[in-house]
Amino acid sequence: MTASTNAPKVTVVVPAYNSGPHIEKLVTSLLSQSLPAGEFEVMFVDDGSTDSTGARLDELAAAHPHFRVLHIDNSGWPSRPRNLGVQHARGEYVFFADDDDWFGEEALERLYACATAHDADLVVGKMAGHRRSVPRELFRRNRFDATLENTPLIDSLTAHKLFRRSFLVAHDLRFPEGKRRLEDHVLVTRAFFLSRRTCVLADYVCYHHQRRVDAGNVTATALEPAGYFVNLREALDIVDAHTEPGPLRDRLHRRWLRNEMVSRLRGRRLLDAPADWVDQLVGEAQRVIRDRFAPGVAAGLPPLQRIISRLIEEGRTPDLRRLAQWEAAVRAAPTVQRVVQDGSTLTVTLTAELFFGDQPLVLTADGEQRLLVMPVDDVPADLRDATSRIKQSKLDVIARRRDTREEFFVPVTGTVELVPAGDGTLRLVQHGTARLDVGALNGGRSRGTWDLKARVTCCGWTEDAALPVAFRCTADGARPVAVAHQDSLRFRLRRAVARRVPESIRRAIRR
Template sequence: MPIKVSVVVPVYNPGVYVEDCIDSLLRQSLPPDEYEVIFVDDGSTDDTPARLDALAAAEPRVTVLHQENSGWSGKPRNVGIDTARGEYVMFVDNDDHLGDEALERMYDYGTAHGADVVVGKMAGKGRGVPVELFRRNHPRATVENAPLIDSLTPHKMFRRAFLDDIGLRFPEGPRRLEDHVFVTEAYLRAANVSVLSDYVCYYHVRRDDASNAGFQRFDPGGYFKNLREALDVVEQYTEPGPLRDRLFRRWLRVEMVERMRARRLLALPADYRRELFGEMHQVVVERFGPGVAAGLQPTQQVVAALMAADRYDDVEAFAEWEAGIALTAVPERVAWEDGTLRVGFSAEYTSAAEPMTFVAGTPRTPLDGPPEDLAAAIAWVSADTAARFGQATADLLVRERASAAQYFQPVEFTREEVPAGDDGRVRLVLHATAAVDPAALTRAGVWDALVRVRLGGWTKECRLGPAPRGARPTPSAALAGGHVVLPYWTSPHAHLALDVDRATGRLGLGALSLDEVTASGDRLRIPLPSTSPATAPRPPCASPPPTAP
């Protein structure tokens, strides 16, 4: 039987964290004779080499290669590519793991759409992963019609012949961002990239001791030297203009501006902050024209302008102001309707624990150079954000607590401008109703309800709640989508969560009245509250989310 997928796992001293990776690879729904697993041990000094050798002796689909330490993951991945026999090559890190059907689903999706690259939905356990990219399936994605550039880790499936035809391999040796160089070129040269979003394929895991390679402090000079190499790839395969600016914007936004914002900056040692800032300033003035920063959100534009002007102290002051901004979401209605759980809520931003207010009625004006001072920066952000109120969005996601798998739920929302005093300032309140489909709750466990709001330069999430005790809706359990689903309020914070298939043992008895309980001798008879939805929702996985054109 031809090998469909070769899974390449670079390995260096993972210890016990490799076990979840191994287990997930052996549980794959793809038949064992249709995929292979290649562990490339990069000079581990723990017990991992012996563990992997024993595994390979017992499992015909597993191969283990040993080499001297190369300093990073690039060379082990390249050795894996050269050894691979599969039609596709999938890269997995030794402390991460796959969904049980990941290889089968990604391979089938990729071959169905002739993809050179297949990007599977990711979940982050203590690690950030792209969110907007996985809002829906993209069978034919490009860097122009989908936010592909937001996902530059190598944890994807690549057609082996494509890699060989264009001679694509990872940069080797001790370095950073080798995956950015590799994945960016793959995106720009692929005939097609397919994004599979209706199943969590890859679980990106932060170790309990935060010892993952990507969490170690990096040398700013070396890091931004490697970042320039990724920019070189963009320059090689694009022409000057809006597309190149938009791609460059990803590195300005993610690798520079976001590192200089709010608590993320303030948590760093003071001397390290300044060292990072100095390297970022050099890249900005050397490589980015005005069109790159112009496409950022208001708060990001301020940081980028201050960075270009080499004004670190003002960046720090702006970060201290932003650190006080948070999202709040208040539940207003939770009830079963026709097989779905209808969740009503309102959401708004706060600053220093008070509702955030904005200057209303001011037309948008471009940021003409760096703001004069902190007050000017805040005033411009306030006015520009108010002018963008019509772009504010609200979403509700359900996230499984143990695995971090999450899914967007359909939401309808309105925007309300609420006067906030006599000086013309207003608050923006989003009123929303979400329809939670039990079919999205694909496994037993506790699923938390999270609200996500995009406004101006902020995209923040928060748990839905707390719900005031006196006005707290108490819907019963329902048998829906093949699952028993019980909405409940967590203790002590009163956030909305969904118990699927009695993961917590809750019975939902809080809404019973005393006259519903009967006693007979030493026994009590209590009716279990439940709802039988009028329209049963579709079974899990019967229909994927909407597909992008």
């Protein structure tokens, strides 16, 4: 079955296995695309589903000529369905989607326009995370000639991107098959090195990436440390094959040290994981750090993460746990001094710092050095040295659309101040002024209710906290009107009522 006599602009490849009702949001978003149905196709690859998924996909293909279905025996992993999807795709470009995620309405049109305007082999569209993280720094602005040298592309290694199909074929870019981990990392890392031009489209949320609430404890139950780190080494091999020892290789390796090792062995993630699993993970990570990473890899981390990396390398699991217990209480504590509205512009003046429970993050002076104070002994001063990182601390303000969780950075000017705490230590306080032009928010698509939050980045932490500021625009570009913010008693009562009272009763009350 074909979508039209002409080759489509884009093929969306979707592996599906026992998707059930979770696929419907994706389907709805595909049927709502601004790109005409005759200009793209959807290639569902049913990976041997044992429920009604296969029948549902056949039903969709029968109703929509640009939907196609390939049924295969169960492979147990998304790699083979994705590879077969590319093999059967007819589009000029291919986008890999998961069956429980969804697209923004203009996503395919915007991604394709960006790709053709810049003759790109690869386009990374902005993502919104739902119960999962996405690479926020990458999407601060559009980038039309992004490379691994000039852009944090390495932070985005999931497959959810637009690839030129001929580029995938010419370089035999395929996902490693079989039940394994980090198959995305292998293909995407190679693609970043091989791409003649890569673009980052950051001014529109193209893809909504979610972790389902019924997915279980993915970290502790689905990740088997020994096999996982075998696959991780494959990704490092690709970096090594395309770089020489030095700053670039160190920076790229740092992504795996930070995301796959340090972040899994800190704070609540460590405390919630089974002790034997933590021991295995520490052992595997310890070997990779010693075998594969040059000294510059950990040295480029901020102080907290340098310390965690050293504790892993030395196998100091009790100290990792002690540090995690302290870190689990970290929170951003912003204070809004003033909010001024001038037409469609909001100006918010605020300060913020990090707290651990009711105690602020503090530094101690040692000559010219400013050292992180933390509850772990026998940590060398050079690891705790935050001096060079103080000026790199950031206070961001984020506008977040309440219904879709789309996020956009608000321009902020600010300063960092070290304030004496009275006991010989110094508090690190950040001051900022955010100016939000609602008419320019989300490229002018400002209709809806928006909450503001602060994001504090300091010494290895990045923490968000809601601000007592929220507004609604009744139409795109309309003057913002203040509404109850997410931490207000009024908002919490409304949310509690919405969870407990049927919609029919709520409508009757409003009448």
